[in-house]
Amino acid sequence: KEKIEFTTEQQALMRVITDAYNKHQIPQDVTKKLLQDQYSTEENFLLLTEMATSQVQVLVEFTKNIPGFLSLDREDQIALLKGSAVEAMFLRSAQALNKKMPIGHTEVLEERIHKSGISEEFIKPMFNFYKSIGELHMVLEEQALLTTITILTPDRPYVKDQPAVERLQENVLDLLRKMCVLHHPQEPQYFARLLGRLTELRTLSHYHAEMLASWKVNNHKFTPLLCEIWDVQ
Numbered sequence: 209k210e211k212i213e214f215t216t217e218q219q220a221l222m223r224v225i226t227d228a229y230n231k232h233q234i235p236q237d238v239t240k241k242l243l244q245d246q247y248s249t250e251e252n253f254l255l256l257t258e259m260a261t262s263q264v265q266v267l268v269e270f271t272k273n274i275p276g277f278l279s280l281d282r283e284d285q286i287a288l289l290k291g292s293a294v295e296a297m298f299l300r301s302a303q304a305l306n307k308k309m310p311i312g313h314t315e316v317l318e319e320r321i322h323k324s325g326i327s328e329e330f331i332k333p334m335f336n337f338y339k340s341i342g343e344l345h346m347v348l349e350e351q352a353l354l355t356t357i358t359i360l361t362p363d364r365p366y367v368k369d370q371p372a373v374e375r376l377q378e379n380v381l382d383l384l385r386k387m388c389v390l391h392h393p394q395e396p397q398y399f400a401r402l403l404g405r406l407t408e409l410r411t412l413s414h415y416h417a418e419m420l421a422s423w424k425v426n427n428h429k430f431t432p433l434l435c436e437i438w439d440v441q
């Protein structure tokens with residue numbers, strides 16, 4: 209049985225990232241809202257744009273707490289945020305769906321998402337992703353570290369100083385690897401499975417513009433922030 213040792217730096221990094229992840233999250237009122245009422249596709253589209261807008265603002269606050277992020281080149285900080293915002297949103301959505309809920313609530317939530325206005329072709333890959341995240345039963349620290357690793361992806365478009373991002377990401381990857389051994393000692397491949405989800409996440413996020421364009425509403429209205437982040441309008 210491998211003895212897991214965390215350096216003082218790693219303990220500090222874990223604490224800072226977990227605290228920030230807990231602090232900077234929009235209240236899960238979207239699930240409450242979705243469970244309360246069946247909305248029209250127009251209302252759902254508006255709800256999505258509202259949730260996404262606040263999610264991006266929360267993501268910016270979260271990244272400010274990632275040690276070293278604010279020392280990166282300013283334009284690279286923007287490139288990393290722009291490149292990870294949709295993925296971070298799908299990760300948060302997966303966690304929202306996989307949260308422990310009273311009996312029958314998850315089924316209602318799934319039904320409401322199926323009927324929200326998203327076109328059929330994207331429902332399957334999206335729910336496959338949500339299920340594959342749910343099966344991992346990630347602890348909170350792993351969710352926080354996975355989101356951080358997604359943000360610190362060196363090969364996002366327009367990143368100039370990739371090695372600087374790689375150095376930050378490597379520290380978080382090291383920490384996540386140890387956390388996986390600590391929390392899932394029976395599954396030596398758990399860390400690899402976790403990173404595999406990031407590939408699935410990138411593929412899913414690749415379709416985000418089409419998902420929005422094909423939403424069954426007449427008028428696709430976005431906030432200025434979302435136009436920036438979502439490459440729409």
Ligand SMILES: O=C(NC1CCCCC1)[C@H](C1CCCCC1)n1c(-c2ccc(-c3ccccc3)s2)nc2ccccc21
Pocket residue numbers: 234238239252253255256259260263294297298300301302304305320321324326416417419420
């Ligand atoms: O509000 C939401 N997600 C919040 C984001 C911020 C963090 C909390 C969750 C939406 C709602 C879906 C139904 C209609 C209203 C919006 N949502 C989705 C998404 C489906 C498609 C999505 C998307 C993203 C980008 C681009 C194109 C499409 S997100 N999956 C969910 C799983 C569980 C609970 C909500 C979920």
